[in-house]
Amino acid sequence: QKEVEQDPGPLSVPEGAIVSLNCTYSNSAFQYFMWYRQYSRKGPELLMYTYSSGNKEDGRFTAQVDKSSKYISLFIRDSQPSDSATYLCATLTGGGNKLTFGTGTQLKVEL
Amino acid sequence: DTGVSQDPRHKITKRGQNVTFRCDPISEHNRLYWYRQTLGQGPEFLTYFQNEAQLEKSRLLSDRFSAERPKGSFSTLEIQRTEQGDSAMYLCGSSKGPYNEQFFGPGTRLTVL
Numbered sequence: 001q002k003e004v005e006q007d008p009g010p011l012s013v014p015e016g017a018i019v020s021l022n023c024t025y026s027n028s029a030f031q032y033f034m035w036y037r038q039y040s041r042k043g044p045e046l047l048m049y050t051y052s053s054g055n056k057e058d059g060r061f062t063a064q065v066d067k068s069s070k071y072i073s074l075f076i077r078d079s080q081p082s083d084s085a086t087y088l089c090a091t092l093t094g095g096g097n098k099l100t101f102g103t104g105t106q107l108k109v110e111l
Numbered sequence: 112d113t114g115v116s117q118d119p120r121h122k123i124t125k126r127g128q129n130v131t132f133r134c135d136p137i138s139e140h141n142r143l144y145w146y147r148q149t150l151g152q153g154p155e156f157l158t159y160f161q162n163e164a165q166l167e168k169s170r171l172l173s174d175r176f177s178a179e180r181p182k183g184s185f186s187t188l189e190i191q192r193t194e195q196g197d198s199a200m201y202l203c204g205s206s207k208g209p210y211n212e213q214f215f216g217p218g219t220r221l222t223v224l
Contacts, residue, residue, distance in 0.1 A: 004153075034213075041200075042217055043202055043218045044154065044202070045215070046214055088153050092210060094156075094167065095209060099144075099154070099213055100156070101154050103151065103153050104153050
């Protein structure tokens with residue numbers, strides 16, 4: 001079993017839709033989670049960093065962690081064509097020293 | 112620009128050649144990381160430095176790979192005797208310390224012919 005699992009998509013939504021991106025993780029000891037956005041042939045860009053359970057909001061983005069079900073989510077409100085990218089979830093492992101990533105979900109927001 | 116920078120952005124080489132990549136982290140960050148990403152996959156951890164000390168290496172980092180961070184500033188990743196399986200995006204990241212956000216550079220895309 002992979003430590004972090006993510007549906008690769010692709011996910012296609014119309015402009016203005018609410019997008020829900022999800023990951024599951026295997027180890028209940030994981031506490032630090034990140035979401036990155038990666039445009040084609042570019043480096044990952046950090047969007048959200050959360051600790052333990054609960055929600056964190058930043059503009060149109062909300063990150064949610066449910067430790068009871070080992071489930072993390074990223075919601076994008078009022079999605080735009082510029083949000084079309086691959087979204088990577090990750091957790092800090094190895095004593096906070098390295099990131100373990102999911103495979104990424106490819107999102108396309110269509111006009 | 113005060114972000115992480117990497118050089119070169121693209122490298123095409125023939126099998127068996129040696130290649131070297133450079134990473135300049137965010138200036139106040141003492142941790143530097145190398146990851147490798149293949150098409151359709153998330154990045155995979157290779158190694159990290161705390162200042163000039165290399166503290167952990169993944170089993171993915173074969174004997175042909177070596178990384179250095181002299182004086183705790185920029186880092187280099189060298190691949191000797193490249194193989195076609197080494198073709199990937201090599202990402203460098205940096206952070207202020209453990210349990211801190213990791214920020215990534217644009218990556219170096221390696222193609223081994």
